Amino acid sequence: MSNLDNLTSKIIKDAEVKKIEILNEATVKADEIIKKKTEEANKKASSILQKAEMESKTIKERIISKTDLEIRNKKLLAKQQVIEKVFEAAKEKLKAMNAEEFTKFIKNSIMAIDIHGDEEIIINPVDRDKLPEKFLAEVNKALISKGKLGNLKFNVKTHEIDGGFILSKNGIEINNSFDELVNSLKYELEYEVGKILFTE
Secondary structure (H helix, E strand, C coil), X not given: CCHHHHHHHHHHHHHHHHHHHHHHXXXXXXXXXXXXXXXXHHHHHHHHHXXXXXXXXXXXXXXXXXHHHHHHHHHHHHHHHHHHHHHHHHHHHHHXXXXXXXXXXXXXXXXXXXXXXXXXXXXXXXXXXXXXXXXXXHHHHHHHHCCCCCCCEECCCCCCCCCEEEEEECCEEEEEEHHHHHHHHHHHHHHHHHHHHHCC
């Protein structure tokens, strides 16, 4: 074989070897690229999945929190309505007092207040009719025994207060109407009444 043939053969062989090397290298690089892109895709997919899970959890927590709040508000409203009914019933009980009970209640209430003794009693016509004729005389006598003026009198005008009475002097009023009494007691006792009604 001539030198030319040898050279040609060597070139072809070298080319074949080079081709195999290039193919192998290309395959390795392709595998690396595929692996890298697959890992990136998996990471991205995992990240998207995690984000979706987190968003789903957040939405779920918000819904639960909102539902809990709505339930608490409904329970609170129901409790407030029950408490309101209790105090309304107390007011109705006061209004249902007979003449003797009402007279005693008004007299004791007036005697418990630090007054001068020359105020006007504002009262509605129905309640005034429950009081005996000697009511003013008895109350004034009791006031004098306490060192007061003993000159209470009924206000001549008709007043539509919903039970109880108001003491008035020089534009200053001491409100002992049943509405006012129950409202003041409600403010003081609402918590206690709620505890009694709703203690499990």
